[in-house]
Amino acid sequence: MAKTNPGRFFEDYAIGQVIDHAVPRTVSGGERALYHALYPARHALYSSDEFARASGLPESPMDDLVAFHVVFGKSVPDVSLNAVANLGYAEGRWLLPVYAGDTLRSVSEVIGLKQNSNGKTGVVYVRTRGINQRGETVMEYVRWVMVRKNDVDAPAPETVVPDLAKVVAPGDLAIPAGLDFTGYDFTLAGEPYRWGDYEVGETIDHVDGVTIEEAEHMLATRLWQNTAKVHFDATFRPDGQRLIYGGHVICMARALSFNGLANAQMIVGLNGGAHANPCFSGDTVRAWTEVLDKAETSAPGVGALRLRLVATKGAVDFKLKDEAGKYMPDILLDLDYWALVPV
Template identity: 70%
Template sequence: MGKTDPGRFFEDYRVGEEIVHATPRTVTEGDRALYTALYPSRFALASSDEFARACGLPRAPLDDLAAFHVVFGKTVPDISLNAVANLGYAEGRFLLPVYPGDTLSTVSEVIGLRENSNGRTGVVWVRSTGYNQRAEAVIRYCRWVMVKKRDAASPAPAPVVPDLAGAVPAGDLVVPAGLDFSGYDAPLAGSAHFWDDYATGERIDHVDGVMLEEAEHMMATRLWQNTARVHFDPAARAGQPRLIYGGHIISLARGLSFNGLGNAQLVAAINGGAHTAPCFAGDTVYAWSEVLDKAETATPSVGALRLRLVAVKNRPAQDFPLRAPDGKHAEGVVLDFDYWVLMPRR
């Protein structure tokens, strides 16, 4: 009985604590194949070794969000096994491409704690870094999660709320070494729209919808070794339907965004993000994007586009509002995700 791990509760965290997460994982071409099977992702750079080599990379990298999910999944047994909800993301930077054959591991630092007013839960902020087998940082991001208390009567720690940046500055975006879009093959990529063709404030309806299947979200959650009970065990949800893993919605929406943003080849940063409402098997997800900003990079052929990716459920995204009259997210909005992408310039 004493050899099993019930997971951490809110009382078990200390600001400044470093947590080395278990189970390094070597990613393979199988991860790419499963990711493609799960999501409607058709971005050429992550799909074709030949296309990637023509763009200056040694081969096709793993989809950026697939690498993110692996790094994230390592943290779940220590951070969110007893979570009520994953609340948000900030300061996410993609520092190096991840290729099949790389081995990923994750280390987190606890950077904030605050008990909720109900006394039964609290919010834990962490900064997590994913490393490859050469101890090079490949992904670094912050997230905050609502975690159950073991004992509602236990004393609360002094609240520490980290001051997180509202966005990653464009100057801090990393263009992978060697990336060169000067000979970019737009017909092969599937889109004629380059960085120059997008305008700040523009909204793009990605048109298509995909129904969430129970088996697919369970497979995806296992693929990333995400052990959070709310995704697997109805008892953890008081008999309610199992929650769809939030990363599943991010990848689904990113895949849908190909229709309208087919040349947004690389995710460079996560500025912020919130899972604004739960999703369950049987819901149908649609998505739209808004261009928030544009920036040049130090590589002349590569531009950066800051996007808000909004996923909605059970109603096509066309004219779907982001906000309700009271300023809260409109009913049916399930994801509000702010991120930078890298794409070719003319």
């Protein structure tokens, strides 16, 4: 009897199926140090306990993307081990900060299925929740993945494509209890720009670039315990290259965005996202942002910006798609998110 896990294939999923993912993980200062070693991450709220306390939190939480990728990584063996591509995200919300010592586990529910016309693959939609040691949901998001079929003769399931919100409504954003930016120290944060200094439609070139290294990508992917074969096994792709984990690109772009958005301290909503083109070792990642919207919040001194973060391996020219609506070939990431900033 085989004891190894070959992963799920498209025909193994069913609408309403709930998957409890294995291997809970307790996070610590080690995750923070590794994250800051892998990326040029400098947002003050995640770097300093004292800055976080001055902002009304008990201590510095884990970077929001640390929480996201730990939760995401748990789901990979059950959702995307046999994936062709991770296609998109929606309805993401960070509901509670994650602190050193918290233990995270993940649960996913299948909410959509659609077999592709080639009969060899299909798209699986899942809603994944990250849950801490107290049974509280710390974050949730929907993602959809193209997955191989193991048996191409398996009958196609009934097509169910979930109706997903294009934007998380500002009123549905969860503001951490106690967060207060009325005494915000702009000098320590690194930039003077506040909520009112940003205009809808404004674009920001984050200037810096980072060349992706194979070793750092491998370390990052192992850090999140992501087991997807395309990130590790160079024989898994016809071109013989290991695909850079999309989460590595997300973290790199977010860290680069500090230059121009140093005060976009907390990510609280994920409206959408696409890994537009593959990234490989040797590519140099640059980033730019478009301000899409602004919203007030109930927290003292805190506003929200809706931001489109774009990672590119080419020059920053603020061009996202061609005339046919297809992503330009140098675009790696198109991420739409809400961030909290001082007013």
